[in-house]
Amino acid sequence: MRPALPPPTSHALQPAPLETLVIPHKLDGSAGLNRASTGRAQIAANNDLDAIRAWLSRFVDTKTTFENYRKEAERLLLWSVVMLGKPLSSLTHEDCLRYQQFLADPQPAATWVAGRGRKHARSDARWRPFYGPLSPASQRQAIVILNALFSWLVQAGYLAGNPLSLSRQRAKQAAPRITRYLEPSVWQEVKDTIAAMPRDTDRATAHAVRVRWLFTLLYLGGLRIAEVGANTMGHFFVRRDADGAVRWWLTVHGKGGKERLVPATQEMMTELSRYRQHLGLSALPSSNEDAPLVLPIGATAANHGAQTCAPLTRAALHAIVKAVFTSAAARLRERDPSSAARAEMLEQASAHCKREFIRT
Known part of the structure; x- marks a missing residue:
C-alpha cells in the first residue's frame, strides 16, 4: 500500500482566474527548479504564467478546448502556488501524486469550491476553481491534459522534464526508441x-x-x-x-x-x-x-x-x-x-496500432 502523502500547507495567496492572477516573483517560476538550463527556448516566456498562456494560445480558435485546457492548467498553477507555495516549474513527481489526491477532494472547500457547486462568472468574487470533487473519469481527463501541457513545455525548451511522465509501466518496453503516440x-x-x-x-x-x-x-x-x-x-x-x-x-x-x-x-x-x-x-x-x-x-x-x-x-x-x-x-x-523524423512517424502510423498511438 502506498504511504499517505503529507498534507499540503496553506499560503496567503488566494485563488484567482489566470487573467487577474498576480504571482509574487519568488513563486512565478522565473527561477523554477525544473526550468531547462540547456538548449534554446522556443517560446519567449520567462515565467510559468506566460508559459501557460503560450500553450493556451494554440487553442484559442476552439472555444471548448481552450476553456477545458485553461481550467486544468489554472487549477494546477493555483494549487502549486497557493497550497504548496512553490512555482509550477518546480513541481516534482511526488507533488503531482499529491495533486491527484487533491482533485478527489479539494480542501479547504471555502477556498477552492464554489458555494453549492454554482458556476460564477470569472469576474465574480465568488468564483472558485472547482464546483466539487472530481469524478475518477474527470481526474483522469485532468491528468491527460496536464501531461500534454508539461510535454509541450519540455518540447518548447521551457522545462527540463515532465514530472507526470514517471507513471508506472505495466510491462517492460522491448524497444524504448519506438514512440507509440503522437506528440x-x-x-x-x-x-x-x-x-x-x-x-x-x-x-x-x-x-x-x-x-x-x-x-x-x-x-x-x-x-x-x-x-x-x-x-x-x-x-x-x-x-x-x-x-x-x-x-x-x-x-x-x-x-x-x-x-x-x-x-x-x-x-x-x-x-x-x-x-x-x-x-x-x-x-x-x-x-x-x-x-x-x-x-x-x-x-x-x-x-x-x-x-x-x-x-x-x-x-x-x-x-x-x-x-x-x-x-x-x-x-x-x-x-x-527539418521535421523528417516527425513526418516519418506520421507515415508509419497505422490505425491497427493501439489507440495510444493516436492520443497524446
Whole structure:
C-alpha cells in the first residue's frame, strides 16, 4: 500500500482566474527548479504564467478546448502556488501524486469550491476553481491534459522534464526508441490537415466532415478502428450525476466482447452534433438508433434513413486514417524539411496500432 502523502500547507495567496492572477516573483517560476538550463527556448516566456498562456494560445480558435485546457492548467498553477507555495516549474513527481489526491477532494472547500457547486462568472468574487470533487473519469481527463501541457513545455525548451511522465509501466518496453503516440505538435499537424481538406464539392465536404468526426472518436474517445466500425449512435447515453450535472457517455463494445464506458466530453458531443446535423439527423442521438458511428458518404436522413446503413469496414476506415496521416506528413515535410523524423512517424502510423498511438 502506498504511504499517505503529507498534507499540503496553506499560503496567503488566494485563488484567482489566470487573467487577474498576480504571482509574487519568488513563486512565478522565473527561477523554477525544473526550468531547462540547456538548449534554446522556443517560446519567449520567462515565467510559468506566460508559459501557460503560450500553450493556451494554440487553442484559442476552439472555444471548448481552450476553456477545458485553461481550467486544468489554472487549477494546477493555483494549487502549486497557493497550497504548496512553490512555482509550477518546480513541481516534482511526488507533488503531482499529491495533486491527484487533491482533485478527489479539494480542501479547504471555502477556498477552492464554489458555494453549492454554482458556476460564477470569472469576474465574480465568488468564483472558485472547482464546483466539487472530481469524478475518477474527470481526474483522469485532468491528468491527460496536464501531461500534454508539461510535454509541450519540455518540447518548447521551457522545462527540463515532465514530472507526470514517471507513471508506472505495466510491462517492460522491448524497444524504448519506438514512440507509440503522437506528440502534441504532430497531432496538431493532423488536425490542421483535416481542417484544410477540400470542400469544393458536396462529396468532398461530406468526406471532410466525416474525417473530422472519425478522428474525434479516435483522439477524444480513444476508440480503436474496429470499435468505430462495431458500435452505433445508440450507444451514446446521458446520465445525471449526484451533483446534478448532466453528462454524456458512450458504451463501447470492444475486442473479446469486453465493454467499457467512455466519457463523452462536451467537445466530443459538439463534434457529434456537427456531424449528425450535416447528415440531416437530430443533433443528439436516441438510445434506439442503429446508425453506425461513422456512416458511408451519401447516408443522410433524407435518402437513407441512416438506421439501415451498413458500417464502414475496418479496411475502409483504416484507409481514411492512413490517407490523412500521409497527407499530414507531406504538409509537414514541405513546410519544415527539418521535421523528417516527425513526418516519418506520421507515415508509419497505422490505425491497427493501439489507440495510444493516436492520443497524446
